[in-house]
Amino acid sequence: MQTEVIVVGAGPTGLMLANELTLAGVQVVVLEKERTRSSQSRAGGLQPRTAEVLDLRGFLDPLLEQALDRGKFGGHFAGLPVELDCRPWQTRHPYPVAIPQGRLEAFLEQRLVERGVPVLRGHAVAAIEQDADGVTAGEIRGGYLVACDGGHSAVRKMLGVPFPGIPGRMASVVADLTLASRSEAVPRVSEHFSRYPKSANGFFTVLHPIEGERYRLIFGRFAAERPDRELPITTEEVQEALTAVYGPETTLGELLAASRFSDATRQVENYREGRVLFAGDAAHIHLPIGGQGVNLGIQDAVNLGWKLAAAVRGWAPEGLLDSYHAERHPVAARVLRTTRAQSLIMNPSRDADLATVRDLFTDLLRLPDTNYFVSGMMSGLDIEYPGVGPRMIDLDLTTADGPTRVSRLLHSGRGLLLCLDDAPRSIDHWADRVNQVVAKADRDAGTVLIRPDGHIAWTSGDMQPLDTALTRWFG
Structure with a gap:
């Protein structure tokens, strides 16, 4: 079988990535060693930023219909008795969303089935070879392969990629x-x-x-x-x-x-090895505390998807695919550090010395500024990449076609030039990769170039010309 991208692993990361690539018109085959989906609940919820990311593709509303009713409780840090308040981060989803991992996987896989994407279950990868033109996994050949096959990644082991870190102590x-x-x-x-x-x-x-x-x-x-x-x-x-x-x-x-x-903590040193890339738990593992794992993986997939599609289609500017590692590796590294800290602060043994640290952190979390900082970190709402702006707030908009929101304008998976100042630009060279929309909002935000993953790539207040930003991100 010949395809453009092979995705190994049909967990949330691999299925989301396959959806992203399919949205961009890339041929994908998903390989999964297990014949059936696990019945275990596993990850039980989505952090606010992951809810936003799913909303960027129109996935969130149907998933909310399957969500569990657990009330509106804020997240937590190390199990401390202070709710994390994400409302100051200007999100439509300030509370974790209780969607069991199995339901998320079933939804994402059904979307692929509806689009005719092969999800081959019971298909373990026994050998991988790569060359300058592509990757071969058994009888399947692709231009690229993405390992989304979990913390015990067979792909990683077959390629001999080190997985340095701290072994489990409990x-x-x-x-x-x-x-x-x-x-x-x-x-x-x-x-x-x-x-x-x-x-x-x-x-x-x-x-x-x-x-x-x-x-x-x-x-x-x-x-x-x-x-x-x-x-x-x-x-x-x-x-x-x-x-x-x-x-x-x-x-x-x-x-x-x-x-x-x-509680093992490990991370690959580079998320790309030639034409093989790593995402989700295949790239990083940590103690499952605070609802971080699925969220890291989904956001890995949305950061990588449009960049890999650009590489497959041949219009990716130099360094775009490598920016996946540059942007996502530090994000996961921070999660690895914070989960280790949380494992100590949770203090299940009720050690007297650690109990004093726990009490101190509890008091700190009650301070609005500290709570704001920690809630942004745990939810992913504070993520900014080097040389890139923060996430775009999901503003209510009015366009010539009627009312809408920023997130709905990104359902196509393309870039978005959003003109909120009645001053459309000429983007003819990028019209096949970037949509331009003139709209009004309840605030004057000028013109904003938004990447497919929802991060701001340029604003009309920047010193660099728009063409420079378009060329950097869209070829």
Whole structure:
């Protein structure tokens, strides 16, 4: 089979990337080693910036119809009892959106199926060869390959790409289950995350309702040998943790799905190796705390998609594809640092010295300026890339065709020259890559050039000419 891009991995990152490439008219094949999608809840929500990114493609509204009703609670940092307030960041989505990972994957895969994109399940990649013209994965040949195949990436291992970092120091279990009986210590309704972590009798746990009678339990021991990651998780193991923290009145009903994870922190040194690129957990892993993993992966995909499409189509300016690494590597590196810090501050052992640090951070988060800083960092709303402006606010607009919003003008996946000053520009050379819209907003923002990922590439207040910015990003 011949294609333009091979995407390995049908998780949120790979499926979102395939949608981005397909939107740009690029031929894609998605390879996934598992025959069926996991039934485990895994990631349970979207950070505000990821909700915005999905809104840029018109994906958010149909996903919201499948979202769980967990109330409007702000995010958290290290499980501290202070809600992160994203409202000052001028977003339409200031609260995390509770969409289970499986529903997100099913939605993204269905979009690909509707567009005729092959998603080949049960198709493990056994060998990879690349040359100056493309990449061969088994019997499939493509111009590029993107590894989105998770923290234990087979692609990364086959190419011998190092995955430096810090090995896991603790082993934990995450399980979806039902309860046959519950003590008063078990939460009945959704609350802010800070209400869920508990510790007792050598165990730390996080137990919270998912939907209906279904709960998610995360647990581990303070001092224990780390079991092999593939060792089956038994009902006795789960019941022991429930009894230790929630009392003998809390008994396991059905163990629906379970897996092991650690607090290992690793990141590839370069997101590109010739014609092979890395995204999502194949590029970076960290302790799953604060709802960062899926969000990093989705945003990797949206940053990479239009750049890789430009390379495939032959109009990418010099350095555009390499800007994927330059922009996204530091973002993930910061997440790796902050998740390590959070693992210490969460202080499940209730160490007296760490408890004082926890109390100090709690007080700091109650300060508006600190909360603003941390909420922007955890939500991804504060991301700015070198030489690029911040994300474009999703303004209400009035155009000749009627009312709209900035996000709706980016559904095409093309660049956008938004003229809010009644002064359209000549962009004939880029008209096949950039849409120009004249509109009015409730503020005078001049003219703004917006990249397909929603970041501002140029404004009429910049010193450089518009043509320079167009050439830099759109060839």
